[in-house]
Amino acid sequence: xxxxxxxxxxxxxxxxxxxxxxxxxxxxxxxxxxxxxxxxxxxxxxxxxxxxxxxxxxxxxxxxxxxxxxxxxxxxxxxxxxxxxxxxxxxxxxxxxxxxxxxxxxxxxxxxxxxxxxxxxxxxxxxxxxxxxxxxxxxxxxxxxxxxxxxxxxxxxxxxxxxxxxxxxxxxxxxxxxxxxxxxxxxxxxxxxxxxxxxxxxxxxxxxxxxxxxxxxxxxxxxxxxxxxxxxxxxxxxxxxxxxxxxxxxxxxxxxxxxxxxxxxxxxxxxxxxxxxxxxxxxxxxxxxxxxxxxxxxxxxxxxxxxxxxxxxxxxxxxxxxxxxxxxxxxxxxxxxxxxxxxxxxxxxxxxxxxxxxxxxxxxxxxxxxxxxxxxxxxxxxxx
Numbered sequence: 048x049x050x051x052x053x054x055x056x057x058x059x060x061x062x063x064x065x066x067x068x069x070x071x072x073x074x075x076x077x078x079x080x081x082x083x084x085x086x087x088x089x090x091x092x093x094x095x096x097x098x099x100x101x102x103x104x105x106x107x108x109x110x111x112x113x114x115x116x117x118x119x120x121x122x123x124x125x126x127x128x129x130x131x132x133x134x135x136x137x138x139x140x141x142x143x144x145x146x147x148x149x150x151x152x153x154x155x156x157x158x159x160x161x162x163x164x165x166x167x168x169x170x171x172x173x174x175x176x177x178x179x180x181x182x183x184x185x186x187x188x189x190x191x192x193x194x195x196x197x198x199x200x201x202x203x204x205x206x207x208x209x210x211x212x213x214x215x216x217x218x219x220x221x222x223x224x225x226x227x228x229x230x231x232x233x234x235x236x237x238x239x240x241x242x243x244x245x246x247x248x249x250x251x252x253x254x255x256x257x258x259x260x261x262x263x264x265x266x267x268x269x270x271x272x273x274x275x276x277x278x279x280x281x282x283x284x285x286x287x288x289x290x291x292x293x294x295x296x297x298x299x300x301x302x303x304x305x306x307x308x309x310x311x312x313x314x315x316x317x318x319x320x321x322x323x324x325x326x327x328x329x330x331x332x333x334x335x336x337x338x339x340x341x342x343x344x345x346x347x348x349x350x351x352x353x354x355x356x357x358x359x360x361x362x363x364x365x366x367x368x369x370x371x372x373x374x375x376x377x378x379x380x381x382x383x384x385x386x387x388x389x390x391x392x393x394x395x396x397x398x399x400x401x402x403x404x405x406x407x408x409x410x411x412x413x414x415x416x417x418x419x420x421x422x423x424x425x426x427x428x429x430x431x
Contacts, residue, residue: 053121055083058091061119065111068104069230069237070144071280074112077140081130089123091116096132098140103227105129134233141233145278166274166303168285175282177307178414179300179335181289185216188343189312191388192378192407193288194222194244195395199404199411201243202395205283208238210273211248212300213290214266220250224391229277236277242396247277267299274303284415301333308338310375310414315345315362327370338418340367341410345377376410379403 062083063075074080074095084092093112097105109127116125132140168175180193193209201207211219223241228251230237238245249269279285287307290296300307309330327337342363346354357380367374378384381403387394395404 051121053085053119055085057119058083058116061115062112065115068107072144078136089121090126091122092126094128094130096130098132098137098232099230100131137233141235145235168304175285177285177287177304179287179289179307179309180312181309182291182312185291187312187314190218190222190288191384192312192341192343193286194219195393195407196411197244197286198242198393198395199407200284200415203411205415207244208279208282208285209244209246210285210287211246212270212287212296214249214269217248217250219246219288220248221391222388238277242393247273266296270299297329301335307335309335310339310341311337312341312343313363313366314343314358316359317362337370337372339373339375341375342377344380347380375413376406378406
């Protein structure tokens, strides 16, 4: 029995569910599908326009288009060719997913343009929960905690992004293991993604090994652009890896993210938790709630199976009690956690059954479920 020839419309309908891997929108709706040609012997010619030359995910697009088209009866194979969008087409894509580029880079009249694009996470109707992961001092594993909580949230089914706000000591790209730079589409930045987590960092924009020597206004502007010019696509959570201490960046982010939730990372010894108190004190001064404490490096398990509290004990619980917030978890000192941070293989991603990964998952679950805000924020709800 002869197979009914497939039509162009059928191929287009089959390709409509195919999404661009970075924009998470249909390639048909984005205007990336340029032509479909039905040929003999079940071969279909498809022309796709990439958003930028040298698109790093061209292979993934090829796979998705090929799989979707060949599922149709009557299609034996496809002849897939690529072209590149024009400047005008890229502008249309950016307007479709991100708004007007002319309104970007500035929401605060004192630091940016008089009228700038609104920070999406600051809007009352935003579904995104900004989680500010902070510490009073460096060296407590704050970036490691940020990375692994983000991965744990992604593994639990949430959409997640990380902003590496530690401008002077950026480390998230390495810890997350991202293998490519952001893609720029008409002044819109597409953040790279790894382990289900998108991230942006100043580390993508400076030569390796070069120091960042900026004063407050430049730091403020860089953070503002991370919040406004990056296409985050309204994730469930945006984690902010804060710099240690209470300087300009912390103050700027408190202004940018009035709905932010602060989570303080400390180690067990009294000296560390007393310094961590400064982060909590600043959060209180700028009206950001401290929601919980996370204690890192709580113990080390020796070859004899015995736990050794190398940095003392009780600091995290004492700080939590002082602030009347929960101690969300205690994390062991494990070599694999450090190695995973150096190699871009977070322990939560590569060894999910380990004691440490399970602890990160429990912290993530508490943040996502137990500590979900009870207030409903919506632009549609107005008091008359």
